[in-house]
Amino acid sequence: MGLLIKAAAVTNQVQDILIEGGRIRAIGPTLTAPLDYPVIDASGLTALAGFVDCHVHLREPGFTDKETIASGSRAAAKGGFTTILAMPNVDPVVDSPALLQAQVVRNQADGLVHIQQIAAISAELTGATPVDMAALVEAGAVAFSNDGHGVQEAQTMYRAMQLAAANHTIISAHLEDDSLAAAGVVNDGPAATALNLAPLTSLSEETQLARDLLMVAKTGCRYHVCHVSSQTSVNLIRQAKAMGLPVTAEVTPHHLLLDDSMIDSDEPNLKMNPPLRSRADRLALIGALLDGTIDFIATDHAPHTAAEKTGSMCDCSFGIVGLETAFPLLYTAFVKSGLVPLSTLSDWLTHHPIDRFHLTDAGRLRVGDVADLTLVDLSATYPIRAADFASKGKNSPFIGWTVTGRICQTLVAGQLVYAGQAAGEKA
Ligand SMILES: [Zn+2]
DSSP: OEEEEEEEEETTEEEEEEEETTEEEEEESSOOOOTTSOEEEOTTOEEEEOEEEEEEOOOTTTOTTTOOHHHHHHHHHHTTEEEEEEOSOSSSOSOSHHHHHHHHHHHHHHOSSEEEEEEOSBGGGTOSSBOOHHHHHHHTOOEEOOTTSOOOOHHHHHHHHHHHHHTTOEEEEOOOOHHHHTTOOEETTHHHHHHTOOEEOTHHHHHHHHHHHHHHHHHOOEEEEOSOOOHHHHHHHHHHHHTTOOEEEEEOHHHHHOOGGGOOSOOGGGOOSSOOOOHHHHHHHHHHHHHTSSOEEOOOBOOOOTGGGSSOTTTSOOOOOOTTTHHHHHIIIIIITTSSOHHHHHIIIIIHHHHHTTOTTSOOSOTTSBOOEEEEEEEEEEEOOGGGOSSSOOOOTTTTOEEEEEEEEEEETTEEEEESOOTTOOO
């Protein structure tokens, strides 16, 4: 059985898309299909390759009151994402081949989209000895990360990089020196002072990044920087790339769109790690994305319960949800504003993460590829509302923002995994 999508805009031309066996069989102006094939009328909509998010927290097992594989992947589908990379900081931590295999089974059973599993760098995210990387790669780990925590011991990271290089895999690094981060909750700047909140210096990120880049030069390890947040980090990455090191970097939508000059109250949904930095840092991140120093965008989707995001930033949890707001926020800020063409946003959300993580099973909207795609209405303008989220997490600082660009349908391997908006969701 197949499917025919009629009259979608594909790179500015109105095209039909014929899907058979989960793959794109043809793209052309007037395609025909057997009479029993379902037809999706996509007139007025734009077809894009499904988005890829290489930094997602699905919270299962261990924290299913925050999110589950089912709810998180439903949020992904609703956000236009067709492949997501799940972080290993669940309970138990994904740090052994047996646990990884169990996680892969769960991801496949409950996931609405393609879910690739990242494994921990060290046992329990804290151990001094790296995990058995060869066995974990063999078991299907797509990359290695202690996300949520920095790797405190240089020797642990050095050994992990040697193993990653030997096993042709990738280290995805959350950078945070605990001795510098202390118990900080917002950027070390005017907002921390004005609101009397503990400061979290960007040095905690930058010193680990500098350390790691020296070891990348020594080991040749493929190294990816999670959620870059500061101008100094950008400069270090730019220098590393100029030296030819195998380094890439991601930035989150919130670090591109928010900074600590916008924190004027003790608001839990403005607490994330790394924290929102200064306006100068934010502008440096945008500049680095535009010039290619930062390679792509990842959401760091971090759902929490309402109770965990209530009260003061002093003691609420770090992180915000991102899967369902990423595309409209980025489309509105970067494409509708005229800063970049839509194809560049596709590079940031699809092509560059596919390239970096060698995701050969992810589709790019080409004939022969897996039919991973999303149909978007680029004329729809509407407010972001927590009630519309498929994620269990409603923790977003973007609630109430007016955005343009609505995900209407999402297909994964030719299967419709999201169709249409919830009642009353129209602008
Ligand atoms: Zn992180």
